[in-house]
Amino acid sequence: MQKNMSVIGVPMDLGQNRRGVDMGPSAIRYAGMMERLEDLHYNVEDLGDVPVSRADSQNTVQEGNLRNLKQVADSNQKLAEMVDQEIHKDRFPLVLGGDHSMAIGSMAGIAKNYENLGVIWYDAHGDLNSGDTSPSxxxxxxxxxxxxxxxxxxxxxxxxxxxxxxxxxxxIIGARLLDPPEKALLQELGITVYSMHEVDRLGMPYVMNEAISSLKQRTDGVHLSLDLDGLDPAEAPGVGTPVLGGLSYRESHLAMEMLSEADILTSAEFVEVNPILDDQNKTASLAVGLMGSLFGEKLK
Structure with missing residues (x-):
């Protein structure tokens, strides 16, 4: 994995309707992220936060069933440009959220630099809705x-x-709440999904081995998009859309350790940390711990 790393915060809360997730990047930094990464001998530059436009009462009208469309699009454009620049500098982008709508910009900036970008979507949800299918x-x-x-x-x-x-x-790993149109789209497109049923039945080592093997064969870069609500709410309470029956602390660390050993990641993001809903910054601290495993922390 590239040892030169650029951290980019995205204080985004416009992609949903629960306040506080815009403080996620600050909470992750406060939980000791920089020290953890530097102890692992990464050359880390924190670029601060992407400017996020604020919605007000006069411009929050939904456009085509899309809340805060203009502000979300503008902020993601800025993020995409920033991520693209860092990749051109041969640096590993580590993006901190913020709600998961920020992945629109991070993926845009990243995928521009690869012919066949692979994506591991570690999440309770599929995030496969559109304005035509979203209930919210x-x-x-x-x-x-x-x-x-x-x-x-x-x-x-x-x-x-x-x-x-x-x-x-x-x-997709850890899915357990999908809307009917999302299920239909998954089947139509043939996207690989390891729901909690598969994780429980097959075990995380099998799931990760299959995912890594598949992506190694067909991609020239791999992006990890890790939503903290992929974990069970008992482990990660500080998220806006918790879903019971999620991935455990140990399963998640194992997944990160296996990705570290496979050495296939070229970018990553950790999203949906909401300190207002958290318990003594537990979820942000968990995110930093998972980063430790992902970036090579070992007991011996």
């Missing part, structure tokens, strides 16, 4: 669909190209 209009439930070229042009055409990723290059 919350864009944080749409970033994977947008990256596939499905959705509003202001989102799908960030950096003027689409799609960002091919369905055969996506692996």
């Amino acid at each position: 209009g919350n864009i944080h439930g749409m970033p994977l669909a947008v990256s596939l070229g499905i959705g509003h042009e202001k989102l799908t055409r960030i950096l003027n190209y689409a799609p960002k990723v091919k369905p055969e290059n996506i692996v």
Whole structure:
């Protein structure tokens, strides 16, 4: 894994309707992220936060069932440009969220630099809705669909190209709450999904071995998008859309350790940390611990 790393915060809370997730990047930094990474001998530069436009009462009207479309699109455009610049400098982008709508920008900036970007989507949700299918209009439930070229042009055409990723290059891990249109799209596109049923039945070592093997064969870079709600709420209470029956602390560390050993990641993001909903910064501290395992921390 690239030892030169650029950290980018995205204080985004416009993709959903629960306040506080914009403080996620600060909470992760406060939990000791920089010290953890530097102890692992990474050359880390914290670039601060991407400017996020604020919505006000006069411009929060949903456009085509998309809440805060303009602000979300503008912020993701800025993020995409920033991520693209860091990759051109041969640096590993580590992006901190913020709600998951920020993945629209990170994926746009990353995928521009690869012919066949692979994606590991570690999440309780599929995030495969669009304005036509979303019951809420919350864009944080749409970033994977947008990256596939499905959705509003202001989102799908960030950096003027689409799609960002091919369905055969996506692996979803930990899914346990999917809307009916998302299930239909998964079947239509043939996206690989390891739901909690598969994780329970097959075990995390099998799931990760299969995911890593598949992506190694067909991709030239791999992005990890880790939503903290992929873990069980008992482990990660500080998230906006918790779903019972999630991945355990130990399963998640094992997944990160296996990704570290495989040495296939070229970028990563940790999203949906909401310190207002958290218990003494437990979820942000968990995110930092998972980063430790992902970036090579070992007991011996």
